[in-house]
Amino acid sequence: MEEQNTKKDFHTRNLEIIAQLRDKKMREQEEKEISQKKKQELVVKLKSRYIKEEQKEIKQQVSLPSINTPESSLKKEDLQQEQKIRIQEKQKQYLESIKTRQLQEKQKKEEMIQRQEIIKQSVKQKVLNQLSEVAQFVTKDDLLEQDSGSDDQDTQKVKLKKYPFITDLKQWKKKQRIDDAVKVFIIVGGYGDIAKALIQRGWVKNPDSGSPCFDFKFTLHNSEIDYNNLQDFQIVNHFAKIICLTTKVGLCKSLNNLIWFNNVDKNTFYPRAFDLSDEEDFENFREEFKLSKAEAILKMYLHLFKKKDANLIEKIKPQAIVAYSVCMKILQDINQIIDQQKQTALITQKEWDILSKDDLNVQALAQKKHQAWLAKIGEVKSLKKKRKSKLEKEQEDSIEDVDEFTQSIIDILQQFKNRFPQYYLNGVENIWIVKPAGLSRGRGIQCYKNLVEIEDHVASKGAQWIIQKYIEKPLIVLGKKMDIRQWVLITDWNPLTIWIYDEAYLRFTAEEYDPKDLENKMSHLTNNSIQKKGENFYKSDIEGNMWNQEQFSDYLMKIHQVNFMEIIRPQIEQAIIWSLQSVQDQVEQRKNSHEILGYDFMIDDKFHVWLIEINSSPDFSYSTHVTEKLVKEVSEDLIKVVIDRENDKKCDTGKFKRIYKAKSVLEKPASVGLKLCLEGKKIKKVKG
Secondary structure, three states, X not given: OHHHHHHHHHHHHHHHHHHHHHHHHHHHHHHHHHHHHHHHHHHHHHHHHHHXXXXXXXXXXXXXXXXOOHHHHHHHXXXXXXXXXXXXXXXXXXXXXXXXXXXXXXHHHHHHHHHHHHHHHHXXXXXXXXXXXXXXXXXXXXXXXXHOOOOHHHHXXXXXXXXXXXXXXXXXXXXXXXXXXXOEEEEOOOOHHHHHHHHHOOXXXXXXXXXXXXXEEEOOOHHHOOHHHOOOOOEEOOOXXXXXXXXXXXXXXXXXXXXXXXXXXXXXXXXXEEEOOOHHHHHHHHHHHHHXXXXXXXXXXXXXXXHOOHHHHHHHHHHHHHHHHHHHHHOOOHHHHHHOOOOOOOOOHHHHHHHOOOOOOHHHHHHHHHHHHHHHHOOOOOOOOOOOOXXXXXXXXXXXXXXXXXXXXXXXXXXXXXHOOOXXXXXXXXXXXXXXXXOOOOOOOEEEOOHHHHHHHHHHHOOOEEEEEOOOOEOOEOOEOEEEEEEEEEEEEOOEEEEEEOOOEEEEOOOOOOOOOOOOHHHHOOOHHHHOOOOXXXXXXXXXXEEEHHHHHHHHHHHHXXXXXHHHHHHHHHHHHHHHHOOOOOOEOOOOEOEEEEEEEEEEOOOOEEEEEEEEOOOOOOOOHHHHHHHHHHHHHHHHHHHHHHHOOOOOOOOEEEEEEOOOOOOXXXXXXXXXXXXXXXXXXXXX
């Protein structure tokens, strides 16, 4: 009897010790969170103080004088040069501050890990010492009895069996000895953080990815969902027929429908694109390429005139005269075109022969391909191209000593600027980017500036291709090109309901941007799957070649005095809404479906945002320190919106913010069976 009492006393003491340790750990965690909040508040205060000082300094600067006289023009140039030097110095200081901050954070992390390890070892030793005293009295049955009181999360540790012959969820739960109230999920393609979030809510995972027994299913591919046999209560993460938005061809064609839903020109936010598998679209591209070439020649002529390079001006002038004639035809009013007795093409073959005389021809292309083949097999050593100096940015001020022809070029380019929203997107090289329609993650993408190369590439590969106007003057950050990945969640198509994740992230190239070297993918493509294969990926000044939104916002304010949330973010949201409106009558609506999308945006040097493409099932891997943090957060917040919000409309949705909900339900037109013929009678001529 005394031995049993002693056993119970030691057992109770053991439980008390464990409870004390848990309380201590919780207190330490609370103290840690409080200290982190204080640090964040301090950082915010310092940032705001720095921004105010910067703004004061900018206001105190002397305003630029007028440019009516040569003296004032020289002063302006000096001030612009000083301003450029200050921006470069700020960039250097900013980069050094980032490196210093990273080193400090790394040291703090290492110190924190060491302290945590010491605490863990000491706590572990104390527990072992205390448990050793009661080990001889506590039996295996006692420990099993203690574990049986654990929460539902521990039940997931039990491996469930596969029953492929069971198609009813209730029968499956009964076979697995699971309560009817427990929810079941299936995850296909990774997504461990989503599974973790569901398990924390008491859900259990069905190990059979092909089983129809589930309440929630999250898959990588749309094809892994059997839409024909879905029950109304089952939640899935895809909509049927979403490819009209998430493929390069689908997006290119679907945006043409935007005019029917919203009076918006797609050229204001989406670079011109063509489906080269469509003969009519290919012919439209050929004409657009030639017209863009004419505009590029005029811009090059004006650039050379500003540099006062007389030799090159005389060389390019015959092309500039033809280019001017072509651009004048582009600006013709529709009424002028109708009034013409004889309809002429915007650009004739004779005009194109003059404009493209410096471009690659068929013979030169064959020689280039042969040299590339010899270099590949090692017979000819490939020579590294010397980088040519970058073209100076176009100035907005007037030019002195302008002749009549140059003034006419300035005038016509001003008309282009006012009329065409993609004027600043075009440069002097007329670069286009060719993308395979069926591949992702940057595979198979090439940049070209010669029409003959594009035609040869498409003909030789034999696949479906999309060609898009390349942004020749992107916003360059620390010498590198970048794009923005933005997560978007659609929870309903009718009425259209759109959520945006409050944290985007940036992807950088590993090498500096060089529009002259089109073959270097490390200078032009920002895809992480491409960049991580490069030699300079781990040598980059930007850790992991990624930034979070806060870092980019901080950079824009310090270097360019541009507010991300006021200038960039509204453009991103507007492009998202417009793109989704264009397909709202094509995607198959289902009430218990949702879709997480990865939008890719680029920014030009005028801070205009351009939509590049939309990806289904965006990457949720821990590719860098930036994505590791964001993926964990977005996975939890996604479940808050699609699961928790079903039971509580006022629940916390994390960083997901609803930016649009249609006011009315879209009624799709019943086009099937309509008689679309015109009926009537011929009007008889009146005799008079």
